[in-house]
Amino acid sequence: xxxxxxxxxxxxxxxxxxxxxxxxxxxxxxxxxxxxxxxxxxxxxxxxxxxxxxxxxxxxxxxxxxxxxxxxxxxxxxxxxxxxxxxxxxxxxxxxxxxxxxxxxxxxxxxxxxxxxxxxxxxxxxxxxxxxxxxxxxxxxxxxxxxxxxxxxxxxxxxxxxxxxxxxxxxxxxxxxxxxxxxxxxxxxxxxxxxxxxxxxxxxxxxxxxxxxxxxxxxxxxxxxxxxxxxxxxxxxxxxxxxxxxxxxxxxxxxxxxxxxxxxxxxxxxxxxxxxxxxxxxxxxxxxxxxxxxxxxxxxxxxxxxxxxxxxxxxxxxxxxxxxxxxxxxxxxxxxxxx
Amino acid sequence: xxxxxxxxxxxxxxxxxxxxxxxxxxxxxxxxxxxxxxxxxxxxxxxxxxxxxxxxxxxxxxxxxxxxxxxxxxxxxxxxxxxxxxxxxxxxxxxxxxxxxxxxxxxxxxxxxxxxxxxxxxxxxxxxxxxxxxxxxxxxxxxxxxxxxxxxxxxxxxxxxxxxxxxxxxxxxxxxxxxxxxxxxxxxxxxxxxxxxxxxxxxxxxxxxxxxxxxxxxxxxxxxxxxxxxxxxxxxxxxxxxxxxxxxxxxxxxxxxxxxxxxxxxxxxxxxxxxxxxxxxxxxxxxxxxxxxxxxxxxxxxxxxxxxxxxxxxxxxxxxxxxxxxxxxxxxxxxxxxxxxxxxxxxxxxxxxxxxxxxxxxxxxxxxxxxxxxxxxxxxxxxxxxxxxxxxxxxxxxxxxxxxxxxxxxxxxxxxxxxxxxxxxxxxxxxxxxxxxxxxxxxxxxxxxxxxxxxxxxxxxxxxxxxxx
Numbered sequence: 001x002x003x004x005x006x007x008x009x010x011x012x013x014x015x016x017x018x019x020x021x022x023x024x025x026x027x028x029x030x031x032x033x034x035x036x037x038x039x040x041x042x043x044x045x046x047x048x049x050x051x052x053x054x055x056x057x058x059x060x061x062x063x064x065x066x067x068x069x070x071x072x073x074x075x076x077x078x079x080x081x082x083x084x085x086x087x088x089x090x091x092x093x094x095x096x097x098x099x100x101x102x103x104x105x106x107x108x109x110x111x112x113x114x115x116x117x118x119x120x121x122x123x124x125x126x127x128x129x130x131x132x133x134x135x136x137x138x139x140x141x142x143x144x145x146x147x148x149x150x151x152x153x154x155x156x157x158x159x160x161x162x163x164x165x166x167x168x169x170x171x172x173x174x175x176x177x178x179x180x181x182x183x184x185x186x187x188x189x190x191x192x193x194x195x196x197x198x199x200x201x202x203x204x205x206x207x208x209x210x211x212x213x214x215x216x217x218x219x220x221x222x223x224x225x226x227x228x229x230x231x232x233x234x235x236x237x238x239x240x241x242x243x244x245x246x247x248x249x250x251x252x253x254x255x256x257x258x259x260x261x262x263x264x265x266x267x268x269x270x271x272x273x274x275x276x277x278x279x280x281x282x283x284x285x286x287x288x289x290x291x292x293x294x295x296x297x298x299x300x301x302x303x304x305x306x307x308x309x310x311x312x313x314x315x316x317x318x319x320x321x322x323x324x325x326x327x328x329x330x331x332x333x334x335x336x337x338x339x
Numbered sequence: 340x341x342x343x344x345x346x347x348x349x350x351x352x353x354x355x356x357x358x359x360x361x362x363x364x365x366x367x368x369x370x371x372x373x374x375x376x377x378x379x380x381x382x383x384x385x386x387x388x389x390x391x392x393x394x395x396x397x398x399x400x401x402x403x404x405x406x407x408x409x410x411x412x413x414x415x416x417x418x419x420x421x422x423x424x425x426x427x428x429x430x431x432x433x434x435x436x437x438x439x440x441x442x443x444x445x446x447x448x449x450x451x452x453x454x455x456x457x458x459x460x461x462x463x464x465x466x467x468x469x470x471x472x473x474x475x476x477x478x479x480x481x482x483x484x485x486x487x488x489x490x491x492x493x494x495x496x497x498x499x500x501x502x503x504x505x506x507x508x509x510x511x512x513x514x515x516x517x518x519x520x521x522x523x524x525x526x527x528x529x530x531x532x533x534x535x536x537x538x539x540x541x542x543x544x545x546x547x548x549x550x551x552x553x554x555x556x557x558x559x560x561x562x563x564x565x566x567x568x569x570x571x572x573x574x575x576x577x578x579x580x581x582x583x584x585x586x587x588x589x590x591x592x593x594x595x596x597x598x599x600x601x602x603x604x605x606x607x608x609x610x611x612x613x614x615x616x617x618x619x620x621x622x623x624x625x626x627x628x629x630x631x632x633x634x635x636x637x638x639x640x641x642x643x644x645x646x647x648x649x650x651x652x653x654x655x656x657x658x659x660x661x662x663x664x665x666x667x668x669x670x671x672x673x674x675x676x677x678x679x680x681x682x683x684x685x686x687x688x689x690x691x692x693x694x695x696x697x698x699x700x701x702x703x704x705x706x707x708x709x710x711x712x713x714x715x716x717x718x719x720x721x722x723x724x725x726x727x728x729x730x731x732x733x734x735x736x737x738x739x740x741x742x743x744x745x746x747x748x749x750x751x752x753x754x755x756x757x758x759x760x761x762x763x764x765x766x767x768x769x770x771x772x773x774x775x776x777x778x779x780x781x782x783x784x785x786x787x788x789x790x791x792x793x794x795x796x797x798x799x800x801x802x803x804x805x806x807x808x
Contacts (some may be wrong), residue, residue, distance in 0.1 A: 007597040014604035025612045043635060048645045050342045066653060074553075100554060146554055155632035161557065183561070187554065194674075196707075213756045218605065219610075226363050227555075229642060237627045238618075240361070240780035243485035246363050253622075254615035260622075263634065267416035269367040273552075281622070282636060289364065290423050299623060312546050322656070324634045325645050331550070339645050 003223070022258040029300065030251075030260045040282060040297045043305035045326065051081050051335035053088055058329035059115075062288045063312045065105035069318065070111045071329055072102035078113050080104075080125065083327065083337050092123055098144075105150040110135065114145030120158045123168055138168045140175050140213055149198070157184035157198055163180075165200050167212060177215040181208060187229050193237040202229030207242050209254060221252040222260050228272045230324050235281040241298075243272030249286050251298065263296045265303060274316045279323025287314030293328055307338055365427075365456050371420070372429050375406050375754050376449060382406050395523045397433060397446040418442055426548045427536035428455055433530055436485060448527065454535040456549070462539050465506065466569045470536060472510035475516070487543050510637040535569070550662045628671055632664070640664060659683075666786045670690065673766075673774040677702075685786065689777050697734035698765050698773060701727045705762045706738065709755050720753035728761070738764050 056075035063069045067084045069078070076097030080090040098116035103213045105111065114120040124154040127133055143161030150156050151167075159165045165179040165186055184203030185284065190309070197218065201207045207228055209219040221240065232245035234251065243249045248264035249272055271287035277284050277298065284296045285307070293314050295305035307314075312331035319326045325339045345428070375381045382402045387394040407417035418440070424430065425440040425593050430447045432439070440447070454460070471492040492625065493740055499506060517525060541547045592600065630636050640662075644650045656663050661681045669676045669685075676682040683703070690696035704723050711719055727736050728746060738746070742760040749757040777783055 004594060006598070007601065008592065011597055011600045011604060014601060014608060016780070018604065020606050021608060021612060025614045027614050028616040028619060030615070031620045033616060034623060040636065045635070070729065084650075098553060114558070144554060144557060148612060154710060154712050161554065169713050172715070185554070213759060219607070220603075227511065234622070235629070236622070239622065247367070253613075253615075253618045256618045257607075257610060258615075258616050259614050260615070260618070267412050267420060269420070270364045271362060271369075278633050278635045280633035280636065282626040282628045282633060290419070292419070299626060315552075322634075324639065324643055324652075326635075330545075337645065339643060 007075065009171050016024065022256075025256050026258075029193045031301070034299045037299060039300045039302050043283060043295050045305065045307055045338040047309050047336045047338055048325070049083055049086050049337040051079075051083060051086055051337070052333075053079055053091070054335075055335045057312075057315065057331040058333060058335060059100050060102045060113075060120070061318055061327055061329040061335060062102055063318045063320050063327065064106075064108050066110075066320045068104070068108065068323060069327055069335075070102050070104045071316075071335055072099040072113050072115075073333065074099070078102055078111060078123070080111065081335070082327070083335075090125060092132050094121070095141075101145060101147045103148045103156070105153055107153050107297050108236045109153055110150070112148050112150065114148055114158065117146060118142065118160070118162075119286045120145055120148050120156065120168070121285075122156070136170050136173050138173055141166065142334055143185065146187045149189060149191050151191065151195055157189060157201050157212075159200050161185040163202070163204075165189060165198070165210065167215075173305055177212070179210045179215060179217070181217045181220075182206070184227070187227060190232045190240075192233055193235070197330055199231050199233065199240050201231035201242050201244075203227040205244070207231055207240060207252065209240070216287050218259060219254065221250075221259065223250060223262075224248070226271070228271055230286070231276055234279060235277055235279065241275055241277060241284055243275040245271035247271060248287075249275060249284060249296065250270070253311040260261055261298075263298075263301050268294070273314060274319045276319045276326065278319060278326075285317055285326055287317045287318065287328060289313050291330075293317060307336075312333065368424055368427065368429065369455060369457055371410065371451075374410060375403065380406075380409070384449075393523070394433065394446060394526075397448050398430075400432075400441045400445045400447060401441045403430070403440060403447075415677065426546065428454065428534055428548075431530070431534035431537065433538050436533075437545055438534070438537050438541070440463070442473050448530055448534075450534055451528075451531050454531060456538075460535075460539065460569060461549075463570045464495060465499065465502075467491070467536065467540055468499055468506045469509045469513070469570060471495065472506055473514050473517075476510060476514045485542075491540065513570065588696075595634075632668065662787065663787065663789060666783070669783070670778055670787075673770045676774065676777070685782070686777055688776075689780055689782050690773060692782075693776075695773065697727065697736050698769050700734060701736050701758075702762060702765055702769065705758045708758070711755070715753075716755055717753045720750055720757050723758065724750050736761075736765060737768075 018260065029129045042195045054071065054073035054075055054077065056070055056073050058073045061069055061071040065081040067082055068089065069083055070078060070080045072078050078092040078094060079088050082089050084327035086152050094113065096115060096117040100115035102111060109126045109247055110122055110124055112120055112122045118139065118141045122136040123132050124135040125132055139309045141158065141160040141162050145158055145160055147159040148156055154170050156170055157165060158168065163184060163186060166175050167177040168174065169176050182200065182202040182204050187199050188201045189198055196213065197209055197211055199207055199209050200316055205222060205224045205226060205228060207221045208217050211218055224242065224244040224246055226242045226245035228242045232241050234241060238254050238333045240254065241249060247268050247270060248262050250262050250267060251260045252258065253260050259271050263295045272286050272288055274287040275284060282298055284298045285293055286296065287293045291310050291312060291314065293307035297304050307328060310328065310332050314328050314330050316329040317326060322335050325337050327335055327337050384396055384398050384400045397637050404417040407420055408414060412420060418446055421440040425438050428438060428450050433446045433448055471484065471488055484552040496503060539549055592741045640650055641651050642649050644652055667677065669682045676686050687696055687699055690699055707714065708719050708723065726732055727734050742764045746758060746761045
């Protein structure tokens with residue numbers, strides 16, 4: 001038997017052994033365990049604010065704190081909103097209008113964005129003269145920038161259409177770590193509550209957990225039948241939620257190393273574009289291509305609410321750190337605040 | 340036969356694999372459409388008499404939702420799904436360019452499979468020009484151009500000025516063929532063609548359902564395939580069928596990649612997996628514990644500022660005096676104390692009163708170090724080493740010998756993660772020792788008992804929430 005053939009056989013048998021090991025801990029499914037728990041009652045959220053100002057499709061939104069958020073649109077603008085008053089705090093013109101992602105630094109001092117320009121541009125909001133300027137342009141990706149998330153004012157993680165994720169040092173503009181391993185475009189990333197790890201979802205239908213410190217891929221989760229467009233941590237940091245073009249969302253647990261449950265419905269035929277858990281994790285809000293946002297009971301896997309109000313695809317969604325409100329952004333150019 | 344009773348019933352995945360630009364959503368929708376077109380259980384199609392003419396092959400607007408209902412879709416879903424299918428052009432109102440579904444008596448017609456989205460059409464403007472030009476030749480009131488179509492035609496005439504003769508000839512040829520067709524057949528085919536263009540060149544203000552996320556469009560495989568003309572060259576529109584190229588085969592892994600896979604696989608196999616029952620229990624208890632703090636499940640105390648327009652909640656969060664609900668949360672676990680600035684303050688104050696604050700101070704210093712700009716890191720690492728770990732350190736902490744050895748090495752070439760092992764050891768110590776003492780301390784208990792001025796101490800459950808007893 002040739003060496004390649006031997007290696008292939010070994011890799012295959014390992015896959016089977018891992019599947020068996022995962023099965024071995026399935027003493028009970030999540031459904032069985034929560035059989036005695038009632039479904040959360042109907043959740044009816046209303047639009048409290050509509051943020052108007054973008055002139056084209058909104059591609060991304062990210063909360064900075066309980067009131068401030070940043071949004072990115074194909075009209076070539078990044079807008080920082082005081083969502084409570086609906087005032088625009090900053091309207092930042094971009095060099096490239098093909099923006100796909102934006103992020104607010106936890107400190108509130110910076111925002112970042114990127115897209116078809118393959119770069120992540122960092123903007124300083126607290127400059128001396130009050131003007132918002134480009135602080136750094138992080139260039140090295142060979143594909144579009146699909147997502148970016150600040151760890152702190154000095155570090156940011158990006159995901160790209162070049163199938164890699166990168167940890168950058170903002171001050172020097174250099175790549176500190178490259179996380180390679182996905183076999184398809186990376187579409188989305190989420191940072192763990194303890195900032196030690198992050199997860200990425202890609203067009204190879206898998207989600208990967210990465211160790212930020214040593215650059216290693218710790219775990220890989222499969223099961224989706226199409227691109228994973230959205231990903232996020234369950235608030236306890238021990239589980240991961242994914243949303244895919246296969247019209248379903250899935251919950252994977254890190255400690256049992258496998259899928260716990262799938263959120264899908266025969267009546268939903270459109271891809272999931274975005275997702276966010278509520279503060280307790282009991283609810284998962286997911287945006288879809290069919291202009292709606294569905295609210296799922298995360299434990300019972302039943303739909304308990306719908307947010308309908310957008311006239312085009314819901315492209316992005318986020319829940320404030322204090323859990324008080326949810327923001328949806330849409331191709332109809334509006335952002336809506338719900339609770 | 341215009342829209343055929345035969346259709347290819349391939350499996351979801353096979354189709355999606357074959358037609359790489361087709362999203363699973365399209366395949367699923369067409370599966371339902373096919374069932375809606377079933378002769379026995381589908382939508383009843385009929386010819387309606389109107390004044391001096393007949394309207395062939397239509398169904399009324401309330402049919403789709405009732406059929407979808409029998410196909411086991413919930414009522415609200417049925418209308419939403421029906422509207423979605425109309426927006427994608429699977430059926431269309433016969434008297435309107437706007438592709439929507441109204442649950443009433445207005446008439447709709449099915450689209451012919453040739454024009455279905457699964458054929459990956461991305462029609463060129465030359466095709467649209469031929470179509471609009473042909474419409475002006477047909478001299479029928481029902482084919483008169485709408486304002487926006489007339490504007491488009493004018494624009495296209497300017498853009499294609501040099502090849503207008505060719506476009507005109509194509510239009511003329513098609514119009515000639517159309518004239519020879521049976522009147523009823525023409526009515527049906529004309530409307531289907533118009534509906535196709537309503538999808539690809541929508542009425543201004545309408546959503547264009549063919550728009551693709553730019554992240555996906557830059558990935559579309561087989562670009563040459565999507566450039567095919569709807570009308571083809573000199574071919575009759577109804578007989579030309581599009582060809583499909585299968586998606587490219589996945590590359591075989593190299594030897595190095597296989598070795599990496601095996602190494603990763605081995606590490607995966609060796610990892611400890613927690614039983615599902617334990618994991619399920621932990622998820623359930625986490626969500627229950629935090630339900631009181633989830634504004635989507637429980638009304639926050641005193642109110643949700645977004646709903647009441649009263650910002651007291653945020654003012655209280657920002658104040659130096661922590662409320663009882665906030666203090667209670669610190670009791671959920673050490674992470675809650677560490678992530679709340681007031682919690683950290685109180686925890687530190689308590690430990691200082693016991694002269695055992697060095698662990699927490701070390702942990703906080705290392706967290707802060709990780710956020711520093713890289714040029715400040717070496718100095719800061721040295722400072723932390725001197726304060727907490729060096730022989731004779733003023734705030735000496737107790738770390739296991741393995742971590743101590745590793746840290747000593749790391750400090751020689753200092754990076755942000757120089758103290759990772761030591762920090763993890765100290766975190767575990769704090770969790771089992773200092774933290775539990777803090778929660779049991781009178782200082783904490785006092786904060787927990789402190790009554791807020793005249794406000795209810797019990798958060799109100801929203802009536803809709805029902806959790807397990």
